[in-house]
Amino acid sequence: MSDSTPSLTTLPAPPASLLTGASLFLDFDGTLAPIAPTPDGVIVDEELLAMLGDLRDALEGRLAIVSGRSIATLRDLGFGGFLLAGTHGLEFAQPGEQVEAPPRRPAVDDAEAAFHAFAHDKPGVLVERKSISVGLHFRGAPQWGEQAGELATDLAERLGLAVQPGKMLFELRPGGADKGSAVHALMARSPMAGGRPLFIGDDVTDEEGFAAAAELGGAGILVGPPRATLAAFSLEQVAAVRHYLEKGVVRPG
């Protein structure tokens, strides 16, 4: 995050005019889909995919999904036709093309084994195996959150991995990238180059995306209640994001 002073006041809603000429970066969980009790409890409906497809066309291709999910999972969820940045900026893929990603490190397997050892006698604690990272979820058993965080921090130090905090979640992944670096990388090439970056997200991992969008002359839109943020605008919830994005879709007739 940059040194700018974060704001705790309620931010204004984004004007629809921001969508004109935008290069749009969309987070997934908590932004395009409401938070569900478990990672695989999320549903992506056909209507959302169709609306995003229309919006991408209206923006001449300048729409990317930038998520903490792996690209394999984003494709399974139905986003195969979109430009994707996965695993918090570590993976990239153009529609239908191979994923550009670092290999899965043995250290991530070691972390996964340690997470399983921690979770096995704690109902509600869940290990999420991802392509090049691993998550420890405690949404189903919040009382274990503090210990989960201590374990993740300790493992990160011992195994040379980065801790990525999330919503009721700690992930371990290789460092060296974040959603901000993903925005910079994508803005340097087609189809995202040339537009004004607009990053919409809800989680702490989206703050680097807000910062990068602002650095490049655009803005961030925070989804959810006020908090310390580098976003300039806010939308209350997922339904409001969808309503806002629909304003950018040009339909014949």
Ligand SMILES: O=P(O)(O)OC[C@H]1O[C@H](O[C@H]2O[C@H](CO)[C@@H](O)[C@H](O)[C@H]2O)[C@H](O)[C@@H](O)[C@@H]1O
């Ligand atoms: O960058 P995002 O697209 O927001 O992804 C961040 C993480 O989202 C997922 O976990 C979160 O959503 C789950 C489903 O709603 C919820 O059960 C969990 O508590 C949240 O932390 C996903 O499972 C992670 O892999 C993503 O990194």
